[in-house]
Amino acid sequence: MSSATETDNVTASNVHPNSLRVYNTLTKQKEPFETLIPGKVGIYLCGPTVYKEAHIGHMVGPVIYTFGSEEQKKRFLPRIANLDDWWCQGFSEPGAGSDLASLKTRAVREGDHYVVNGQKTWTTLAQYADWIFCLVRTDTEAKKQEGISFLLIDIKTPGIEVRPIVTIDGGREINEVFLTDVKVPVENLVGQENKGWDYAKFLLGNERTNIARIGMSKQRIARIRELAGKEMSSGRPLIEDERFREKLAAIEIDLKALELTQLRVVAADAKRGNTGRPDPASSILKIKGSEIQQATTHLLMEVMGPYAVPYIPEHDDRWNEPSEVPDYAPSAAPNYFNFRKVSIYGGSNEIQKNIIAKAVLGL
Numbered sequence: 001m002s003s004a005t006e007t008d009n010v011t012a013s014n015v016h017p018n019s020l021r022v023y024n025t026l027t028k029q030k031e032p033f034e035t036l037i038p039g040k041v042g043i044y045l046c047g048p049t050v051y052k053e054a055h056i057g058h059m060v061g062p063v064i065y066t067f068g069s070e071e072q073k074k075r076f077l078p079r080i081a082n083l084d085d086w087w088c089q090g091f092s093e094p095g096a097g098s099d100l101a102s103l104k105t106r107a108v109r110e111g112d113h114y115v116v117n118g119q120k121t122w123t124t125l126a127q128y129a130d131w132i133f134c135l136v137r138t139d140t141e142a143k144k145q146e147g148i149s150f151l152l153i154d155i156k157t158p159g160i161e162v163r164p165i166v167t168i169d170g171g172r173e174i175n176e177v178f179l180t181d182v183k184v185p186v187e188n189l190v191g192q193e194n195k196g197w198d199y200a201k202f203l204l205g206n207e208r209t210n211i212a213r214i215g216m217s218k219q220r221i222a223r224i225r226e227l228a229g230k231e232m233s234s235g236r237p238l239i240e241d242e243r244f245r246e247k248l249a250a251i252e253i254d255l256k257a258l259e260l261t262q263l264r265v266v267a268a269d270a271k272r273g274n275t276g277r278p279d280p281a282s283s284i285l286k287i288k289g290s291e292i293q294q295a296t297t298h299l300l301m302e303v304m305g306p307y308a309v310p311y312i313p314e315h316d317d318r319w320n321e322p323s324e325v326p327d328y329a330p331s332a333a334p335n336y337f338n339f340r341k342v343s344i345y346g347g348s349n350e351i352q353k354n355i356i357a358k359a360v361l362g363l
Contacts, residue, residue: 058206059087060087060133061076061081063150064080064152065077067150067199067202069187072187072188085130086128086130087130087132088177089124090105090123090153090177093119097122098348102144103135105117106136107138109186113184113185113186114138114183115182115183116136116179116184118136119178120132120176121165121177123162126155126162127172127175129155130155131155133150133153134153135196137149138193138194139193142194145197146194147194148196148197148200149195149196150190152188153179155177157183160179162177163178201277204347205279205280206282207346208286209266209282211285211289211290212285212289214262216293217255217289223300224296228244228248238303251296251299254291261288264281268281280355283347286349287343289342291343291349294340294343297332297335297336304332308332
């Protein structure tokens with residue numbers, strides 16, 4: 001799951017609005033969907049103060065649907081779809097990020113439970129989650145990819161501690177999660193023991209497709225065009241500047257190409273059927289999608305110009321005039337810096353290029 005500091009809308013026409021909930025960090029409550037914009041599933045208003053998010057279980061849901069037991073499907077999938085359960089991801093560890101198979105969190109079976117010990121990091125919104133899906137090592141003798149299992153863990157289980165990682169802008173969207181002698185019922189094992197790496201690759205393939213975020217980039221381009229019509233440059237609206245229009249057009253062309261590529265990937269998946277294996281072409285979507293998102297945030301900074309410089313009036317007692325900064329400007333810089341992470345999480349773009357070289361080009 002990612003964050004944003006401008007307003008981004010995510011539509012989902014196949015989800016009934018009355019069944020949705022969002023989390024408001026001001027009230028610390030899950031709120032009815034109707035408090036947001038009608039027709040939208042979620043709005044991101046992110047920063048150190050406000051974060052509203054509709055999480056639809058798009059990461060763990062397909063894993064449970066494809067590899068989980070019938071009992072797990074009946075127990076978890078309706079609650080994921082209805083947003084009754086909020087999930088976070090327990091994959092990355094200190095020393096095991098892009099090289100995820102090097103993870104050290106250990107799960108030892110004792111009777112009808114696994115006892116889990118270890119640490120996860122960069123866990124987005126763990127402080128609000130009900131459940132965490134984790135990769136754990138269940139066989140220390142096997143090759144590192146072959147000794148991993150996929151567990152579903154109630155985050156309220158004794159022995160779990162969530163500690164915030166405060167970001168440079170004061171936000172607390174990411175966390176460390178410590179697991180000390182955490183007892184997890186064996187029935188919370190997804191699929192087979194020691195087959196978790198296969199399930200993780202399936203999940204990561206879906207995640208990389210989602211990271212393309214074509215709809216969000218379209219929305220941001222529309223916003224850039226709108227604001228560039230308001231901001232003036234050399235006595236005329238910035239949108240009339242030829243060089244600026246060239247930059248905007250280049251991003252739009254890349255985005256259209258990415259959209260067509262994503263449609264081809266989705267069509268190929270549908271034709272191939274649900275094999276449980278990720279399409280390596282999803283790495284292309286992740287690389288180009290992250291580059292476009294970063295390019296749009298950079299262009300938005302260019303639109304804002306000096307207005308993008310952060311200004312916090314309550315910290316300036318020398319100025320008693322109202323700010324001339326437009327209300328849409330302060331989010332540009334935090335958003336720009338926040339989106340530097342997109343080319344790193346979900347498997348860094350350098351790792352994605354290695355996947356393409358091996359699995360697509362056969363090098």
